[in-house]
Amino acid sequence: AQRVTQPEKLLSVFKGAPVELKCNYSYSGSPELFWYVQYSRQRLQLLLRHISRESIKGFTADLNKGETSFHLKKPFAQEEDSAMYYCALNPPNAGKSTFGDGTTLTVKP
């Protein structure tokens, strides 16, 4: 069975500090991995997906198949990054997602 684990419920950093949100997954195959973000009082939205290999709002995430991880990183956190972040997994060529339970990131001034 597929599973996504986000070990940190809460993460707090100071503005300008590096931030890493952890995501580990279990899936027998080659899934597609995503990060979604939900800002306060807004809807869930896609932040980035591993196949596009792009940086969005300064965030990057590398898929490590050996460690089955897809950690989200940003070198210098900003206050506007404060939000709930969800890691998600899709089987190949399938739209339905398995989500982790999310990490609340707070960036303090």
Add this chain to the structure above:
Amino acid sequence: GAGVSQSPRYKVAKRGQDVALRCDPISGHVSLFWYQQALGQGPEFLTYFQNEAQLDKSGLPSDRFFAERPEGSVSTLKIQRTQQEDSAVYLCASSLGLVTEAFFGQGTRLTVV
């Protein structure tokens, strides 16, 4: 509107009552998904439509849950004889295709008392 629209935004139901939750996807989006999000947890898949065809309903928790999309556009998630454990946020998402970006609605928060 430009985004996925869900109504009502909030619903309070007495235990045993039937409820219907509506999702208006983005125009032209073929794929439509329903998720259930309990407090403090991530969204959990309920069911998936491609146009009007319900291709996957493996996530529906019981036969009290029923979803339809009769004309391949608007979808309704119906819960019969609601129970307290049905209290959650119900999210709808739509996408152009199966593997393209999914856009989420604001959700319907259902509270069963």
